[in-house]
């Protein structure tokens with residue numbers, strides 16, 4: 001029997017837990033033409049949600065495209081990726097795609113070819129000068145609306161790791177995208193990314209192109225009841241019982257973050273397979289063991305931090321979710337002048353080590369928290 005707990009992969013099919021309301025809400029929004037920004041700290045399940053959402057929309061007869069901007073390292077690659085996902089996947093026959101491309105993206109002079117496996121690929125010329133490039137990119141992005149109109153179907157495009165556009169094309173690309181997207185009535189967009197502070201700045205900062213371009217949706221953790229059923233059933237299949245204390249401990253050691261819940265459960269499942277009983281003690285030991293195995297990574301991270309940042313992490317490890325900038329916490333832990341604490345906190349957020357949570361701060365990686373807690377002097 002395969003381990004039913006997966007982490008580091010997109011959760012699909014039976015591995016996908018809960019998110020019923022989010023799926024219906026976002027699907028409804030996109031079907032009616034909304035633009036949506038999906039925001040959460042790292043590893044809460046944005047990509048998994050999007051992939052499941054697109055599948056649901058395809059089943060309802062909509063066209064969909066998924067664009068992971070981490071796959072593009074230049075504007076040319078961004079163009080090729082967009083062409084591949086939006087243009088090439090809209091048709092199956094080489095001749096039809098080639099004709100479509102000549103008609104709707106003539107500036108790009110696309111050369112479409114087919115490999116041995118029947119996969120289509122496009123070689124595009126987006127030009128050299130900034131002027132040529134923006135004209136070419138505008139033409140390409142507008143192809144989405146043309147395809148949707150021709151097919152008489154709504155097209156939903158998901159941009160994942162959307163914060164990367166800033167690095168790929170700067171302000172001018174953001175402005176270009178905004179003006180193009182605003183003109184589209186048959187294409188809906190969903191934007192998401194793993195760098196929460198960057199995405200938040202894109203949508204909250206009045207001076208940025210994406211300010212108020214769509215609805216901002218914060219994705220929370222997966223509710224306890226959904227995880228409870230999912231976890232209990234999977235352990236029951238190997239005759240292991242998850243008692244209340246063990247379940248609570250799984251959630252507390254992982255801060256209920258989906259990725260870490262799956263990570264810990266995957267290890268626990270292996271141990272139960274080998275005959276261990278699933279006790280709270282086993283959960284705590286396994287979490288501590290996982291944290292220990294990550295020591296080289298954590299030491300590497302600490303190396304790049306100042307003493308003050310390390311001190312702040314120690315305080316954060318003892319008090320998850322604490323308002324670390326408050327006068328009381330700063331005094332009690334002798335963190336020094338408040339403005340310097342704020343600077344350190346901002347850097348820890350920027351580095352992705354801490355995340356904001358309900359006005360306080362929490363570790364992005366709960367095993368790093370465990371490790372800091374265990375290895376710091378009080």
Ligand SMILES: Nc1ncnc2c1ncn2[C@@H]1O[C@H](COP(=O)(O)OP(=O)(O)OP(=O)(O)O)[C@@H](O)[C@H]1O
Pocket residue numbers: 006007008009010011015016017018019040041042043044045046047048049193194195222258259260262263
């Ligand atoms: N709905 C879900 N059901 C089950 N597991 C999930 C779900 N959502 C997330 N996970 C778990 O969390 C892991 C990370 O999910 P995913 O990659 O979708 O998150 P993300 O928010 O896109 O992360 P990142 O911010 O790093 O891009 C998955 O591999 C899976 O283990």
Ligand SMILES: [Mg+2]
Pocket residue numbers: 046047048160193194
């Ligand atoms: Mg993701």
